[in-house]
Amino acid sequence: xxxxxxxxxxxxxxxxxxxxxxxxxxxxxxxxxxxxxxxxxxxxxxxxxxxxxxxxxxxxxxxxxxxxxxxxxxxxxxxxxxxxxxxxxxxxxxxxxxxxxxxxxxxxxxxxxxxxxxxxxxxxxxxxxxxxxxxxxxxxxxxxxxxxxxxxxxxxxxxxxxxxxxxxxxxxxxxxxxxxxxxxxxxxxxxxxxxxxxxxxxxxx
Numbered sequence: 252x253x254x255x256x257x258x259x260x261x262x263x264x265x266x267x268x269x270x271x272x273x274x275x276x277x278x279x280x281x282x283x284x285x286x287x288x289x290x291x292x293x294x295x296x297x298x299x300x301x302x303x304x305x306x307x308x309x310x311x312x313x314x315x316x317x318x319x320x321x322x323x324x325x326x327x328x329x330x331x332x333x334x335x336x337x338x339x340x341x342x343x344x345x346x347x348x349x350x351x352x353x354x355x356x357x358x359x360x361x362x363x364x365x366x367x368x369x370x371x372x373x374x375x376x377x378x379x380x381x382x383x384x385x386x387x388x389x390x391x392x393x394x395x396x397x398x399x400x401x402x403x404x405x406x407x408x409x410x411x412x413x414x415x416x417x418x419x420x421x422x423x424x425x426x427x428x429x430x431x432x433x434x435x436x437x438x439x440x441x442x443x444x445x446x447x448x449x450x451x452x453x454x455x456x
Contacts, residue, residue, distance in 0.1 A: 306350070307348055352400045
């Protein structure tokens with residue numbers, strides 16, 4: 252090379268792989284100082300839960316989507332197309348340029364608020380956002396397996412309020428008891444009529 256530059260390869264405890272970068276200098280002392288500074292920075296980064304070779308969410312998404320589509324079926328034996336598309340539609344837009352190992356619970360809290368006002372057809376319900384979270388989990392598990400993150404973030408999606416069915420109206424209750432009696436009469440000539448009777452009169456209790 253006409254202008255050779257020193258390269259540095261760093262390995263940090265509790266992390267996977269190596270970090271290889273150019274020091275952009277041919278001076279050995281300057282290169283050593285650069286390497287020491289970089290090691291200290293990466294060591295603190297890893298201790299804080301980051302990865303040695305950090306990637307953006309968009310880079311991890313592209314890698315994950317390619318692998319999922321070409322190799323593995325879903326746990327139910329289906330395709331990943333709908334899961335990938337759901338992540339692509341919103342999470343990729345929001346998290347795309349962010350370093351995947353820097354995405355925290357706080358970022359997800361802000362993301363869910365952002366999703367409430369960013370949609371294509373109608374505002375998403377909390378149930379929709381929780382289903383979206385289940386699509387994001389495989390991506391972050393992939394990132395962890397590849398060493399891009401050390402732990403899964405806390406997705407903390409909005410809670411879904413339980414909705415109870417309202418009690419029967421008097422008209423509905425009359426219809427239920429009437430139909431139960433008719434159902435019992437239909438089985439009068441059957442060997443299992445006693446069972447029919449017990450089942451048919453449960454609504455009358």
